[in-house]
Amino acid sequence: MKTLAVIHTTPVTVQTMKDLHQKIRPDVRLINLLDDSLLADVMQAGSPTPEVEQRMRSYLQNARLAGADGVMCACSSVGEVVEKLRPDAEVPFWRVDEPMAREAARLGQKIGVIATVSTTLEPTARLVQRQGDIEVQKVLVEGAYAALMTGNSDQHDLLVSRALRDLLEQVDVVVLAQASMARVVATLNPPPDKPVLSSPESGLRAALEAL
Structure with a gap:
């Protein structure tokens, strides 16, 4: 085995x-x-x-x-x-996150990378950028990580969902730099009409x- x-x-x-x-x-x-x-x-x-x-x-x-x-x-x-x-x-x-980055580059030329922690946002964005001739737009959701760490998951989800909706309007595909944000995608109403990838x-x- x-x-x-x-x-x-x-x-x-x-x-x-x-x-x-x-x-x-x-x-x-x-x-x-x-x-x-x-x-x-x-x-x-x-x-x-x-x-x-x-x-x-x-x-x-x-x-x-x-x-x-x-x-x-x-x-x-x-x-x-x-x-x-x-x-x-x-x-x-x-x-x-390597397979996710490759898939994002396959799906679009304008790729949004969103995170709640800067130390996760930057290396993820660099990984995506190395996949080819693409445009990367980075979004750091200020206050969301602090809300999550203090037990306020509702505030975290609200901040992430707002930032995610704004980003989806500007790019072809969105990459979630942290798995903790994936649950927010399922709550979006209406659902996103563009790919949102998680690792x-x-x-x-x-x-x-x-x-």
Whole structure:
């Protein structure tokens, strides 16, 4: 049986990956590694630090010791660390958002990237921009992340939905830089008439199928 390890920086994505794993390829063994201080440290510093990079390297090694045939990082804020460590990894090391970025470039030339955290917005936008001759429009939803962290999910969803509707009017396709925003799409009425992409399912599916 093949084994995929997923590195998480928030508990929010752990259950999401478990549910998707059962839906897509339950015959592959799944290991979840969680360090919820990684994202906080990246946010405080403004970008991944050498210490964050070293911890990511250790999680990659631990995943390999646990029998992983491949490793995926579920957090876009440290996605560029994945790319830096990838050449020396003993097993494939994937970013969860890479398949989403490729799909966005296939669907349109004007691509909107929306996030509630700047340290997630910027690396996601850079990843999308590298997909080809495209125009990227970035939107940071101010106040939404703070609302979510203080338990005010309704305020978070309201702020995100307003920003998302505005962005959809200006681009061909929208990329959600954070999985936590995906639930807002389902509440939009009327539903969006343009593609809105999220990374968990496409990223996990690509990694599982690669194994």
